[in-house]
Amino acid sequence: MDSEAPQVEMCFFPYVGGGHQIPMIDIARLFASHGAKSTIIVTPTNALQFQNSILRDQNSGHPISIHALQLLDGAISPDSDMSATPSTDTTVLREPLELFLIEHKPDCIVFDMFHRWAAELFDGLGIRRIVFNGSGCFPRCVRESIRKYEPHEKVGSDYEPFLVPGLPDRIELTRSQLPVFIRDKSGSSDRMAKDEEKSFGAVVNSFYELEPAYADYFRKEMGKKAWLVGPASLCNKNATDKAERGKQADQSCLRWLDEKEPNSVLYISFGSKPSFAPGQFLEIAHALEASNYSFIWVVGKTFKDEERCLPGGFEERIKESKKGVIVRGWAPQLLILEHGAVGGFMTHCGWNSMLEGVCCGVPMITWPLSAEQFSNEKLVTDVLGFGVQVGSMEWMSFSSEKKALVVRAKVEVAVKRLMGGGDEVVEMRKRAKELVEKAKKAVQVGGSSYIDADALIEELKSSKKNGSRGMMVQPHQLMH
Numbered sequence: 001m002d003s004e005a006p007q008v009e010m011c012f013f014p015y016v017g018g019g020h021q022i023p024m025i026d027i028a029r030l031f032a033s034h035g036a037k038s039t040i041i042v043t044p045t046n047a048l049q050f051q052n053s054i055l056r057d058q059n060s061g062h063p064i065s066i067h068a069l070q071l072l073d074g075a076i077s078p079d080s081d082m083s084a085t086p087s088t089d090t091t092v093l094r095e096p097l098e099l100f101l102i103e104h105k106p107d108c109i110v111f112d113m114f115h116r117w118a119a120e121l122f123d124g125l126g127i128r129r130i131v132f133n134g135s136g137c138f139p140r141c142v143r144e145s146i147r148k149y150e151p152h153e154k155v156g157s158d159y160e161p162f163l164v165p166g167l168p169d170r171i172e173l174t175r176s177q178l179p180v181f182i183r184d185k186s187g188s189s190d191r192m193a194k195d196e197e198k199s200f201g202a203v204v205n206s207f208y209e210l211e212p213a214y215a216d217y218f219r220k221e222m223g224k225k226a227w228l229v230g231p232a233s234l235c236n237k238n239a240t241d242k243a244e245r246g247k248q249a250d251q252s253c254l255r256w257l258d259e260k261e262p263n264s265v266l267y268i269s270f271g272s273k274p275s276f277a278p279g280q281f282l283e284i285a286h287a288l289e290a291s292n293y294s295f296i297w298v299v300g301k302t303f304k305d306e307e308r309c310l311p312g313g314f315e316e317r318i319k320e321s322k323k324g325v326i327v328r329g330w331a332p333q334l335l336i337l338e339h340g341a342v343g344g345f346m347t348h349c350g351w352n353s354m355l356e357g358v359c360c361g362v363p364m365i366t367w368p369l370s371a372e373q374f375s376n377e378k379l380v381t382d383v384l385g386f387g388v389q390v391g392s393m394e395w396m397s398f399s400s401e402k403k404a405l406v407v408r409a410k411v412e413v414a415v416k417r418l419m420g421g422g423d424e425v426v427e428m429r430k431r432a433k434e435l436v437e438k439a440k441k442a443v444q445v446g447g448s449s450y451i452d453a454d455a456l457i458e459e460l461k462s463s464k465k466n467g468s469r470g471m472m473v474q475p476h477q478l479m480h
């Protein structure tokens, strides 16, 4: 490293909730641990959520801070009711952000693509922008291929599988599994893709060894400049950091897990905003009772209609038999997944959950619901080979109450297949273990993600030293 070069100043502007915000906070902490002066720009609500872990990092000597944007008088923060979705309008943050950036002029800003107005602001201010879109290379290759070749236009029905053209593996999807904005050709995805094209590159929460063919494809075939610096969750080294990630979690389920045999518990979570129709909760509950494996089930804040969600006496029965725990708030997901008693993960295939399952070596039951989750499922089951599909077929939108049910028999089959621990699952665990080691190595000194993070910092340093924005060199993976 060039010790004479000035310290690089990076700003991070995460989205206002859930699966996009958590990894970006981790990524900011990761860059600070590499010596970059990192400032996380958030709303006042969010600042409180993350301040403890940032304080701990500061105490370890990492150059990191949080800046809480001061909203104009009368303005309401987009996360005030904690229910932000990808379509939440965040333009109210624009003015205070602009004031901050004019004063601080960082060397770059890593921003979430869901702040749809932000690229224009950064360009206007002449600030180098690096995009973060939350997911990995694989789903982005799938999306680009579909955008380019439109294979979904060439099938006869929403449920007829089509091949996603040009990818390193044979990947099939159906039209019903595609986001509505792709099916309807609405401009929002095109605009975000264009924003990404014009940025200096992308910081990706992934690691090369997880998806080498797709990291190469993303960079070489699709011509994207990308720094794969993850898995970001691995920067949480101690139990306190892991427990406080995102929100304060109720940890009582960990004591319950301590009593269980290795690999005997199924962990069920559908991400930061679990949302099902009552009938779907009911199908899951019946399947869990019928399959008779122990489980921790995160249902989110609360059931909308408690009585229609669970069979009569369900909670009393599972409590008495010690078969299961229902978490109504925020679960300490990282601590649960790394607990030896957990042998399976039923997941909606959000990128973070998928990656966290990989880092903990836990095979999955894949139950994609929306966004790019159907693509992520293919990575888990068809490419990495450590998942069992529950068989969900229908993309559901955030606003829609129309949700296709997966019936209890299908859920039960998947649970028994994964938790039964047959030869297939033994193989999955073996593959998963290998990936755990690769993930850990990637973020250690000399690992692929470590090198990528340093490469970005060095790039920023040298252009700072030259007083120019310069051309960014492609990170380490071209050396592979």
Ligand SMILES: O=c1ccn([C@@H]2O[C@H](COP(=O)(O)OP(=O)(O)O[C@H]3O[C@H](CO)[C@@H](O)[C@H](O)[C@H]3O)[C@@H](O)[C@H]2O)c(=O)[nH]1
Pocket (backbone or CB within 6 Å): 018, 019, 020, 022, 133, 134, 135, 245, 246, 269, 270, 271, 272, 273, 298, 329, 330, 331, 332, 333, 334, 349, 350, 351, 352, 353, 354, 356, 370, 371, 372, 373
């Ligand atoms: O009780 C909980 C619930 C969630 N989490 C954490 O919250 C994050 C959830 O992220 P993810 O699994 O990616 O799910 P979503 O919140 O649904 O993520 C959105 O953002 C992801 C990243 O772009 C996309 O892959 C998803 O499709 C999209 O729904 C993970 O880090 C979990 O560990 C907890 O710690 N406790």
